[in-house]
Amino acid sequence: MSKTLFDKVWDTHVVRKIEGGPDVLFIDRHLIHEVTSPVAFLGLKSRGIKVLYPKRTFATADHNTPTINQHLPVQDPLSANQLKALESNSNEYGISYWGLGHQKNGIVHVVGPEYGITQPGATIVCGDSHTSTHGAFGAIAFGIGTSEVEMVLATQCIMQEKPKKMRININGQLGKGVTPKDVALFIISQLSTSGATGYFVEYAGKVFENMTMEGRMTVCNLSIEMGARGGMIAPDETTINYVKGREFSPKGEAWDKALAYYQSLKSDSDAIFDIEYSYDGASIEPMITYGTNPGMGMGISHSIPNANDVEGGAASYAKSLNYMGFNEGESMMGKPVDYVFIGSCTNGRIEDFRAFTSIVKGKKKADHVTAWLVPGSHIVEAQIKEEGLLDILNEAGFTLRQPGCSACLAMNDDKIPAGKYAVSTSNRNFEGRQGPGSRTMLASPLVAAAAAITGVVTDPRTLI
């Protein structure tokens, strides 16, 4: 029977099927961090069980960590306590631990691919919903809860019902100033935040084939924002060139065997999806969100829709616009911006900093804008310096912080103050996501750069 890419990877990992229930799915790689793992380890302790395959789990500290002065002790006692718990649990159970200050430390979904932990055709989970990022390699990757973290530690398996399959095809050429982030925000605006719930998505078509791995990661990262468990892109030359030779990638004979497996990973031409959508890449504009979920996005030159034209309850829509301080029918262009955040597992990779720098080069940051530039890892940080981007950024009035999740979820000190507006390259514009009362507009690194220079929402195409 013909199979989709998703079927092939899923079926390879089913240990057993339970009648009237979920599949027992084997997990190749497990990533953990300080926030969603401590209670899982407590569970193991209370049951008196060990980690079954400690070499398949990797720990990094990112959610809670400060992004300045990382050499100093962490000030917040609760954060410090979580970091300590991750370190001692990792040590006790024999798990690789990349803590604060470690050369390999960084955002879990940025360092996983960088070190070759992420592999095509693997099953990858982490207690963070943006685990979908790793789907860029043709892996089945999704976020899990803490009970499931405990299951994976104990047995390297979780119980999952097989999701339905969706394919999103985008062909055609992307326009000037349109980035992978815009493609993703566009899709979410079309499908809504729940449009892909119950599905696993495959992205197909020229637009994705032409993307770099960084771009594909941005797209797959945002799959969860339309409700999908994850999204994936079939591995090709681009993928294999990226994976080859990385620290944890297979070597020698193991590489040859793995390569044969990678090359088998694509949907059969007659494979059937439960649902398919197709869009024209040329119709996508730079995007920005105006509301309090990632589905409330639009082309930057459009106006905020009227309640009658959007699906769902008028009361929820009004509540959302009221929180943002926006009105129906208004243009976003020229809206004041107080903060600009570039970073997170969505847009904290080298390409994102290259894009940002390309706009701010030779210009100056607007005086009233506070800009937080947070690389996703030490590798990204080093690249920014080596490529000379840092000098250009400094010249334009920007400084670089140290790697971590930072203002993506504002668990550390990087919080947008109440009532302030942020153009953010992260993934969620929920109420208070970037700090209590914060107002977030999600956008690409180019839109963020244009806002940082002009101090208002600006179409980056006017600056290219």
Place this chain on the structure above:
Amino acid sequence: MAYDKFNILKSTAVPLAIENVDTDQIIPARFLKATERVGFGDNLFRDWRYNPDNIPKSDFVLNNPLYSGKILVGGKNFGSGSSREHAAWAVYDYGFRCVVSSFFADIFKNNCLNIGVLPVQVSAEFAEKIFRAIEADPKTEIEVNLPEQRICILSTGQKETFDISSYKKDNMVNGFDDIDYLQNIKTEIEAFASQLPL
């Protein structure tokens, strides 16, 4: 962690007719710093429930003495966003044992099932009926019968059946969890692992 058994729950319910309630609202990130699973109920819906000076907001339903009970009835697409199980813990710790909605986000639903909170997905029409019944009488009782997979508004007699996999249902009725199951098939897992491509 094994949890309380779930059989038939009869309770009044708390209505929260807002769509797309995300887990950042259910429990904001700044309350995720614990290393133990205690006290999350105090911060359930923290920023909707309290002003920044910690004074309760009188217009939020959890602060309205008219409404109480072990069942939370939410709007469409309940629990979207972050995978934090803390959201389900907060719901449980506050005292809810069942969440009803016309549509749940996947991870939240799984997390609930894994800790013994029953997510009951009903039709949009039935959700409306529940909201209306509670509006008419905040003391309306709702009966959730897990063995028979049926939810009933006792004041009006309106009922609907709901789906749950037979495996998960057994787990909830008996208070078993997935780790108990997986631990029992460990040899099978190890044999399986040895033949994988990666």
